[in-house]
Amino acid sequence: MWGPEGLDEVEAELLGPPEDLKGRAVLEIGAGAAQCARWLAAQGARPVALDLSHRQLQHALRIGGAFPLVCADAGALPFADGSFDLACSAYGALPFVADPVLVLKEVRRVLRPGGRFVFSVTHPIRWAFPDEPGPEGLSVSSSYFDRTPYVEQDDEGRAVYVEHHRTLGDRVRDIVAGGFRLVDLVEPEWPAWNSSEWGGWSPLRGNLIPGTAVFVCERD
Numbered sequence: 001m002w003g004p005e006g007l008d009e010v011e012a013e014l015l016g017p018p019e020d021l022k023g024r025a026v027l028e029i030g031a032g033a034a035q036c037a038r039w040l041a042a043q044g045a046r047p048v049a050l051d052l053s054h055r056q057l058q059h060a061l062r063i064g065g066a067f068p069l070v071c072a073d074a075g076a077l078p079f080a081d082g083s084f085d086l087a088c089s090a091y092g093a094l095p096f097v098a099d100p101v102l103v104l105k106e107v108r109r110v111l112r113p114g115g116r117f118v119f120s121v122t123h124p125i126r127w128a129f130p131d132e133p134g135p136e137g138l139s140v141s142s143s144y145f146d147r148t149p150y151v152e153q154d155d156e157g158r159a160v161y162v163e164h165h166r167t168l169g170d171r172v173r174d175i176v177a178g179g180f181r182l183v184d185l186v187e188p189e190w191p192a193w194n195s196s197e198w199g200g201w202s203p204l205r206g207n208l209i210p211g212t213a214v215f216v217c218e219r220d
Protein backbone atom coordinates (compact mmCIF):
# COMPACT_ATOMS: atom_id res chain seq x y z
CA MET A 1 0.00 0.00 0.00
CA TRP A 2 1.56 3.31 -1.09
CA GLY A 3 -0.53 5.59 1.14
CA PRO A 4 -3.75 6.22 3.02
CA GLU A 5 -5.71 6.66 -0.24
CA GLY A 6 -5.42 2.89 -0.64
CA LEU A 7 -3.40 2.65 -3.86
CA ASP A 8 -1.77 -0.76 -3.66
CA GLU A 9 1.05 -2.26 -5.68
CA VAL A 10 -1.21 -4.87 -7.29
CA GLU A 11 -3.05 -2.01 -8.97
CA ALA A 12 -0.13 0.42 -9.42
CA GLU A 13 2.66 -1.97 -10.55
CA LEU A 14 5.24 0.74 -9.84
CA LEU A 15 7.88 -1.90 -9.07
CA GLY A 16 6.97 -3.66 -12.33
CA PRO A 17 4.53 -6.49 -13.04
CA PRO A 18 4.09 -8.66 -9.91
CA GLU A 19 5.12 -11.80 -11.86
CA ASP A 20 8.53 -10.16 -12.53
CA LEU A 21 9.16 -9.79 -8.79
CA LYS A 22 9.85 -13.51 -8.43
CA GLY A 23 13.42 -14.05 -7.20
CA ARG A 24 14.24 -10.33 -7.12
CA ALA A 25 16.21 -8.92 -4.19
CA VAL A 26 14.18 -6.00 -2.82
CA LEU A 27 15.12 -3.61 -0.01
CA GLU A 28 12.26 -2.04 1.96
CA ILE A 29 13.40 1.20 3.65
CA GLY A 30 11.63 2.39 6.82
CA ALA A 31 9.69 -0.85 6.79
CA GLY A 32 7.89 -0.41 10.12
CA ALA A 33 6.11 -3.72 10.72
CA ALA A 34 7.26 -4.80 7.22
CA GLN A 35 3.88 -4.95 5.49
CA CYS A 36 5.46 -4.33 2.07
CA ALA A 37 8.22 -6.90 2.57
CA ARG A 38 5.58 -9.47 3.59
CA TRP A 39 3.63 -8.81 0.38
CA LEU A 40 6.83 -8.94 -1.70
CA ALA A 41 7.77 -12.29 -0.15
CA ALA A 42 4.31 -13.61 -1.05
CA GLN A 43 5.02 -12.68 -4.69
CA GLY A 44 8.19 -14.80 -4.60
CA ALA A 45 10.60 -11.87 -4.19
CA ARG A 46 13.54 -11.92 -1.73
CA PRO A 47 12.86 -8.86 0.45
CA VAL A 48 14.95 -7.37 3.25
CA ALA A 49 13.03 -5.08 5.64
CA LEU A 50 15.08 -2.26 7.17
CA ASP A 51 14.04 0.16 9.90
CA LEU A 52 15.80 2.36 12.44
CA SER A 53 13.32 1.38 15.13
CA HIS A 54 13.98 -1.85 17.00
CA ARG A 55 10.43 -1.66 18.36
CA GLN A 56 8.91 -1.56 14.87
CA LEU A 57 10.98 -4.57 13.89
CA GLN A 58 9.72 -6.41 16.96
CA HIS A 59 6.19 -5.92 15.58
CA ALA A 60 7.42 -7.25 12.23
CA LEU A 61 8.90 -10.28 13.97
CA ARG A 62 5.66 -10.89 15.90
CA ILE A 63 3.53 -10.75 12.72
CA GLY A 64 6.03 -13.05 11.01
CA GLY A 65 7.52 -13.66 7.59
CA ALA A 66 10.48 -15.53 6.20
CA PHE A 67 12.76 -12.60 5.31
CA PRO A 68 15.58 -10.74 7.08
CA LEU A 69 14.85 -7.75 9.31
CA VAL A 70 17.66 -5.21 9.63
CA CYS A 71 17.87 -2.49 12.26
CA ALA A 72 19.83 0.35 10.66
CA ASP A 73 19.74 3.95 9.52
CA ALA A 74 18.66 4.52 5.92
CA GLY A 75 21.53 7.01 5.66
CA ALA A 76 24.14 4.31 6.37
CA LEU A 77 22.93 1.09 4.74
CA PRO A 78 24.83 -1.99 5.94
CA PHE A 79 24.94 -3.65 2.50
CA ALA A 80 27.53 -4.04 -0.23
CA ASP A 81 27.25 -2.00 -3.43
CA GLY A 82 24.79 -3.42 -5.97
CA SER A 83 23.11 -5.85 -3.57
CA PHE A 84 19.49 -5.24 -4.65
CA ASP A 85 17.39 -5.23 -7.82
CA LEU A 86 14.71 -2.96 -6.38
CA ALA A 87 14.07 -0.74 -3.36
CA CYS A 88 10.83 0.61 -1.99
CA SER A 89 9.58 2.76 0.83
CA ALA A 90 6.03 3.64 1.84
CA TYR A 91 6.32 6.76 3.98
CA GLY A 92 9.52 5.32 5.46
CA ALA A 93 12.61 7.28 6.51
CA LEU A 94 12.62 10.02 3.84
CA PRO A 95 10.12 12.37 5.52
CA PHE A 96 12.03 12.05 8.78
CA VAL A 97 15.62 12.77 7.78
CA ALA A 98 17.31 16.16 7.54
CA ASP A 99 19.47 14.99 4.63
CA PRO A 100 17.34 13.04 2.13
CA VAL A 101 20.11 13.18 -0.50
CA LEU A 102 22.29 11.06 1.79
CA VAL A 103 19.55 8.41 1.90
CA LEU A 104 19.01 8.55 -1.86
CA LYS A 105 22.76 8.17 -2.50
CA GLU A 106 22.86 5.17 -0.17
CA VAL A 107 19.88 3.54 -1.88
CA ARG A 108 21.50 4.17 -5.27
CA ARG A 109 24.74 2.60 -4.05
CA VAL A 110 23.10 -0.65 -2.94
CA LEU A 111 21.01 -0.96 -6.14
CA ARG A 112 22.29 -2.70 -9.25
CA PRO A 113 22.49 -0.58 -12.45
CA GLY A 114 18.98 -0.27 -13.86
CA GLY A 115 17.51 -0.79 -10.39
CA ARG A 116 14.37 1.05 -9.41
CA PHE A 117 13.56 2.88 -6.17
CA VAL A 118 9.93 3.76 -5.53
CA PHE A 119 9.07 5.80 -2.46
CA SER A 120 5.99 7.55 -1.15
CA VAL A 121 5.80 10.56 1.15
CA THR A 122 3.12 12.97 2.24
CA HIS A 123 2.34 15.16 -0.76
CA PRO A 124 4.29 18.42 -0.18
CA ILE A 125 1.19 20.60 -0.68
CA ARG A 126 -0.21 19.21 2.60
CA TRP A 127 2.45 21.13 4.52
CA ALA A 128 0.52 24.38 3.96
CA PHE A 129 -2.71 23.00 5.48
CA PRO A 130 -3.62 22.01 9.06
CA ASP A 131 -3.47 18.24 9.52
CA GLU A 132 -7.22 17.94 10.11
CA PRO A 133 -9.68 15.70 8.25
CA GLY A 134 -12.59 18.20 8.34
CA PRO A 135 -13.20 21.58 6.67
CA GLU A 136 -10.59 23.22 8.94
CA GLY A 137 -8.05 21.14 7.01
CA LEU A 138 -8.91 22.95 3.78
CA SER A 139 -7.61 26.45 4.58
CA VAL A 140 -3.97 27.33 4.04
CA SER A 141 -2.45 28.05 7.44
CA SER A 142 1.29 28.15 6.84
CA SER A 143 3.78 28.67 4.06
CA TYR A 144 4.39 25.87 1.59
CA PHE A 145 7.92 27.27 1.33
CA ASP A 146 8.74 27.14 5.06
CA ARG A 147 11.20 24.25 5.50
CA THR A 148 11.37 24.57 9.30
CA PRO A 149 10.90 20.99 10.52
CA TYR A 150 7.82 19.98 12.54
CA VAL A 151 9.06 18.83 15.96
CA GLU A 152 7.28 17.25 18.93
CA GLN A 153 9.20 17.17 22.22
CA ASP A 154 8.89 15.21 25.43
CA ASP A 155 8.77 16.80 28.90
CA GLU A 156 12.56 17.08 28.94
CA GLY A 157 12.64 18.91 25.62
CA ARG A 158 13.96 15.97 23.63
CA ALA A 159 12.65 15.64 20.10
CA VAL A 160 10.41 12.57 19.93
CA TYR A 161 8.92 13.16 16.46
CA VAL A 162 10.45 15.17 13.65
CA GLU A 163 9.15 15.64 10.14
CA HIS A 164 11.08 17.50 7.44
CA HIS A 165 9.28 19.33 4.65
CA ARG A 166 10.57 19.34 1.07
CA THR A 167 8.73 21.14 -1.69
CA LEU A 168 7.95 19.23 -4.86
CA GLY A 169 10.90 20.96 -6.56
CA ASP A 170 13.19 20.07 -3.62
CA ARG A 171 12.23 16.40 -3.98
CA VAL A 172 12.99 16.41 -7.70
CA ARG A 173 16.37 18.08 -7.09
CA ASP A 174 17.13 15.63 -4.24
CA ILE A 175 16.40 12.66 -6.52
CA VAL A 176 18.69 14.03 -9.23
CA ALA A 177 21.41 14.88 -6.66
CA GLY A 178 21.08 11.33 -5.32
CA GLY A 179 22.03 9.99 -8.76
CA PHE A 180 18.59 8.85 -9.92
CA ARG A 181 16.43 9.58 -12.94
CA LEU A 182 12.83 10.44 -12.09
CA VAL A 183 10.57 8.20 -14.17
CA ASP A 184 7.16 9.09 -12.74
CA LEU A 185 5.43 11.05 -10.02
CA VAL A 186 2.16 9.43 -8.99
CA GLU A 187 -0.47 11.45 -7.09
CA PRO A 188 -3.11 8.90 -6.10
CA GLU A 189 -6.66 10.23 -6.25
CA TRP A 190 -9.05 9.46 -3.42
CA PRO A 191 -11.09 6.43 -4.57
CA ALA A 192 -14.90 6.30 -4.16
CA TRP A 193 -14.68 3.05 -2.14
CA ASN A 194 -12.51 4.61 0.59
CA SER A 195 -14.73 6.14 3.27
CA SER A 196 -12.19 5.98 6.10
CA GLU A 197 -10.86 8.90 8.09
CA TRP A 198 -7.38 8.59 9.55
CA GLY A 199 -5.39 11.46 11.01
CA GLY A 200 -5.56 14.29 8.49
CA TRP A 201 -6.73 11.96 5.73
CA SER A 202 -10.42 11.91 4.79
CA PRO A 203 -12.63 11.64 1.71
CA LEU A 204 -13.45 15.36 2.09
CA ARG A 205 -9.84 16.48 1.76
CA GLY A 206 -8.78 13.61 -0.48
CA ASN A 207 -11.28 14.66 -3.14
CA LEU A 208 -9.85 18.20 -3.21
CA ILE A 209 -6.11 18.03 -2.57
CA PRO A 210 -3.52 15.28 -3.01
CA GLY A 211 -2.34 13.44 0.10
CA THR A 212 0.47 11.25 -1.16
CA ALA A 213 3.27 11.66 -3.69
CA VAL A 214 4.90 8.50 -5.03
CA PHE A 215 8.26 9.00 -6.75
CA VAL A 216 9.45 6.36 -9.20
CA CYS A 217 13.21 6.61 -9.71
CA GLU A 218 15.74 4.59 -11.66
CA ARG A 219 19.45 4.12 -11.37
CA ASP A 220 20.83 4.40 -14.93
Ligand SMILES: C[S@@+](CC[C@H](N)C(=O)[O-])C[C@H]1O[C@@H](n2cnc3c(N)ncnc32)[C@H](O)[C@@H]1O
Nearest residue numbers: 030031032051052053073074090091092093096
Ligand atom coordinates in the same frame (compact mmCIF):
# COMPACT_ATOMS: atom_id res chain seq x y z
C1 LIG B 1 5.36 6.26 8.85
S1 LIG B 1 6.30 4.84 9.23
C2 LIG B 1 6.02 3.85 7.78
C3 LIG B 1 6.16 2.39 8.06
C4 LIG B 1 5.79 1.45 6.92
N1 LIG B 1 6.59 1.70 5.74
C5 LIG B 1 4.33 1.50 6.59
O1 LIG B 1 3.96 1.65 5.41
O2 LIG B 1 3.51 1.35 7.49
C6 LIG B 1 7.95 5.42 9.05
C7 LIG B 1 9.04 4.42 9.40
O3 LIG B 1 10.31 4.95 9.02
C8 LIG B 1 11.26 4.61 10.02
N2 LIG B 1 12.41 5.52 9.95
C9 LIG B 1 12.45 6.84 10.27
N3 LIG B 1 13.67 7.33 10.07
C10 LIG B 1 14.44 6.30 9.61
C11 LIG B 1 15.81 6.19 9.23
N4 LIG B 1 16.63 7.24 9.27
N5 LIG B 1 16.25 4.99 8.81
C12 LIG B 1 15.42 3.91 8.76
N6 LIG B 1 14.12 3.96 9.11
C13 LIG B 1 13.63 5.14 9.53
C14 LIG B 1 10.47 4.71 11.33
O4 LIG B 1 11.08 4.01 12.37
C15 LIG B 1 9.11 4.15 10.90
O5 LIG B 1 9.02 2.76 11.14
